Amino acid sequence: MDSSREIIKNKNNAKAGKQMLIGLHLGNGYGSQPGAWRMPGVDPKNYTSFDARVKQAQAAERGKFQFIFLPDGPGAMLTDLETESPSFNLDVMLTLAAVARETKRIGLVATGSTTFNEPFNLARQFKALDVMSHGRAGWNAVTSSGEDVAANYGRRIPSSEERYGRAHETVQLIQELWGSWGKEAWVHNQESGQFAKKEQVVPINYKGKFVGSRGPLYIPPSEQGQPIIFHAGGSPNAHELAGRFANVVIGAAFTIEDARAQRNAFREAAKRYGRNPDEIKYIPGLMTTIAKERRTALDRRIKLTEGLIPQRAAYLQQMLGIPLDLSRLNEPLSKEQLDAARPSPYDPRSRHALKVAKEGWSLRNIIAHGVIDYHPVIVGPGIEAADHMQAWFEAGAADGFWISPDINEDGIDAFVDEVVPILQERGLFHQEYEGKTLRENLGAPDQYGVDSRVSTRRNETPEISNN
Numbered sequence: 532m533d534s535s536r537e538i539i540k541n542k543n544n545a546k547a548g549k550q551m552l553i554g555l556h557l558g559n560g561y562g563s564q565p566g567a568w569r570m571p572g573v574d575p576k577n578y579t580s581f582d583a584r585v586k587q588a589q590a591a592e593r594g595k596f597q598f599i600f601l602p603d604g605p606g607a608m609l610t611d612l613e614t615e616s617p618s619f620n621l622d623v624m625l626t627l628a629a630v631a632r633e634t635k636r637i638g639l640v641a642t643g644s645t646t647f648n649e650p651f652n653l654a655r656q657f658k659a660l661d662v663m664s665h666g667r668a669g670w671n672a673v674t675s676s677g678e679d680v681a682a683n684y685g686r687r688i689p690s691s692e693e694r695y696g697r698a699h700e701t702v703q704l705i706q707e708l709w710g711s712w713g714k715e716a717w718v719h720n721q722e723s724g725q726f727a728k729k730e731q732v733v734p735i736n737y738k739g740k741f742v743g744s745r746g747p748l749y750i751p752p753s754e755q756g757q758p759i760i761f762h763a764g765g766s767p768n769a770h771e772l773a774g775r776f777a778n779v780v781i782g783a784a785f786t787i788e789d790a791r792a793q794r795n796a797f798r799e800a801a802k803r804y805g806r807n808p809d810e811i812k813y814i815p816g817l818m819t820t821i822a823k824e825r826r827t828a829l830d831r832r833i834k835l836t837e838g839l840i841p842q843r844a845a846y847l848q849q850m851l852g853i854p855l856d857l858s859r860l861n862e863p864l865s866k867e868q869l870d871a872a873r874p875s876p877y878d879p880r881s882r883h884a885l886k887v888a889k890e891g892w893s894l895r896n897i898i899a900h901g902v903i904d905y906h907p908v909i910v911g912p913g914i915e916a917a918d919h920m921q922a923w924f925e926a927g928a929a930d931g932f933w934i935s936p937d938i939n940e941d942g943i944d945a946f947v948d949e950v951v952p953i954l955q956e957r958g959l960f961h962q963e964y965e966g967k968t969l970r971e972n973l974g975a976p977d978q979y980g981v982d983s984r985v986s987t988r989r990n991e992t993p994e995i996s997n998n
Contacts, residue, residue: 550961551924551954552779552812552931552973554598554640555591555943557584557626559616562942563818563904563935566835568616573940578616581629587939588630591637594947595961597972598638598669600781600933601626602763604680614838624656631664638969640669640761640779645698647675647684650742653701654708657758658750666755666968670705671781672772673763674698695768695995697741702760702776703981704742707735709757710980711747755968756979765793767996773811774800775985778975781933782815785879785907790815790928805984810976812930816906817919820937821945825911832899832910835937843898850874850881850903851888860895864888883907906935913949920950921959 560577561567568575577583588599601623620626623641631639639660643653653670661668674694675681681688689697713731720726735746762773763781773780780797784790790813798808822828836843841857848855852873855864864872869889874881884902892900901908909916923929936942954960965971 551920551929551959552597552814553594553951553960554600554638554781554814554931554933555587555596556816556933556935557587557599557601557939558618558620560584560587560620560939561616562938562940564832564835564937565615565839566837567938567940570835570938570940573938577939579621581626583939584620584626585630585633587943588634588637590943590947592634594943594951595964596637596934597931598640598969599630600671600761601641602671603642603644604675604677624660627660627668628663631660631667634667636667636964636967636972638667638669638759638972639664640671640759640969642671642673642763644675644680645672645701646689646694647680647686650701650704651708651744651746651748654705654748655750657705658709658748658753661753661755661758662750664753666753666970668753669759669761669779669969671761671763672698672702672776691768692995693741695772698772699775700739700742702772703985704735704737704739704744706757706760706776706978706981707737708744708746708748709750711735712749712751714752714756714979717751752979753968755970756977759969759973759975770796770800771995773797774802774806775804776982777811778973779812779814782813782929783906784815784928785883787923787926787928789879790923791926794928794930806982812973814931814933815923815929816935817916817932818901818904818906818908818935818937819916819942819946819950820901820908820910821913821916821942821949823912828910828912829896829899832901832937833895836899840895840898843903844894846903847884847894847898850878850884855894861893863891863893864897913946914953916946916950917953917957917959920954921957924959 560580560583561573567573591599601620603619603623627639627641657668657670676688678688711733716728716731718725718727732747735744737744759779760777761779761781762769762777765782774797782793784793794813797811797813801808801811820828820832822831844855844857852875853868853871872885874885880902887897887900887902900910909919920932934946936946951960955962
């Protein structure tokens with residue numbers, strides 16, 4: 532794209548007011564790469580440091596990110612503790628409570644499983660966080676799917692029908708609990724002695740197939756009323772759950788085509804429930820190693836992943852369908868290898884991996900480009916991240932992105948200082964927060980209690996796939 536056309540497009544974006552959303556992934560306190568905890572300048576005790584999470588959230592708030600996102604897998608151990616940190620926070624709600632007290636505008640989003648948590652407990656925790664943060668809480672409502680998680684509760688993973696049936700009922704029940712304290716019920720009039728209008732704080736008497744509660748929940752509304760519903764997933768069942776309830780989808784996609792298809796699927800699901808498709812925002816992930824020069828960024832990634840190169844090279848062989856020689860890590864693939872390579876149809880990352888290989892990089896550098904990471908990866912100058920985000924955003928493939936820096940210690944600041952200004956100059960990202968609440972900053976519609984378009988279908992569970 533030539534500069535004059537880019538300027539026109541940027542002006543049109545700014546004029547139309549169409550701007551992306553950005554969130555920050557905060558997991559174990561170190562960063563997205565397994566070796567982050569060992570890097571110079573990183574406190575190896577950050578895994579248990581709430582102060583570290585506060586500092587990282589403040590860095591994202593300086594960059595005007597709309598939210599931080601804390602995934603959670605109740606007790607799941609996804610790493611080898613001999614050399615790696617666990618992937619998640621000690622406790623997502625305690626972490627966000629600490630962050631809430633030291634930030635002012637950034638949204639606070641955490642995962643809470645509908646499979647192994649009681650709805651009343653989830654309702655109380657998230658609405659209390661919403662009140663504490665003055666209307667900045669979001670609940671990533673997901674089902675659990677791993678037998679390792681279920682084992683921690685002495686159970687087996689339920690069927691898809693039960694998990695998603697329970698999820699639909701749980702979200703609706705929780706929203707009814709959130710609305711059970713009437714919006715105007717809290718009087719707290721010291722002179723008259725009236726604390727609340729008790730006729731406006733009433734039981735909900737919800738009884739579904741999977742969950743139920745008498746209620747009410749004794750928590751008044753926050754400044755945004757109640758928390759925002761997020762969802763993470765990409766299956767047909769995820770489309771239905773998010774289409775019915777969510778304002779934001781945390782996604783994963785490796786190509787513009789896949790991301791656009793996923794975004795459209797969620798939008799269509801929202802329409803099936805009588806909602807405006809613009810009410811649901813699709814936000815795929817992006818992993819970053821930002822440096823002034825590509826070479827600097829690659830060297831950083833190599834240092835971060837040195838111990839994983841044999842494992843990743845073995846997987847790269849499967850992606851490209853050719854043998855790779857670990858004794859030749861510092862050499863590019865031969866012409867014969869490139870001619871014989873066939874991207875795996877089962878892995879959407881394969882075509883990009885072959886593209887990087889054909890640019891003449893050594894095997895070590897191909898892997899350092901992040902071709903085997905679990906989201907698209909930018910390894911290089913900030914403008915490359917901005918270009919990627921703009922391309923996906925303008926192609927209708929994303930409403931924003933959740934960012935996973937390689938090392939939180941300096942990677943968040945690198946994105947804020949090197950990428951955010953470019954997006955702002957192009958009119959693609961806001962200069963300042965739109966308001967004080969997460970609902971305002973996401974552009975989500977007002978809601979208190981259950982959406983009236985959903986409440987008319989109470990206890991109705993949509994058709995659920997067993998896949």
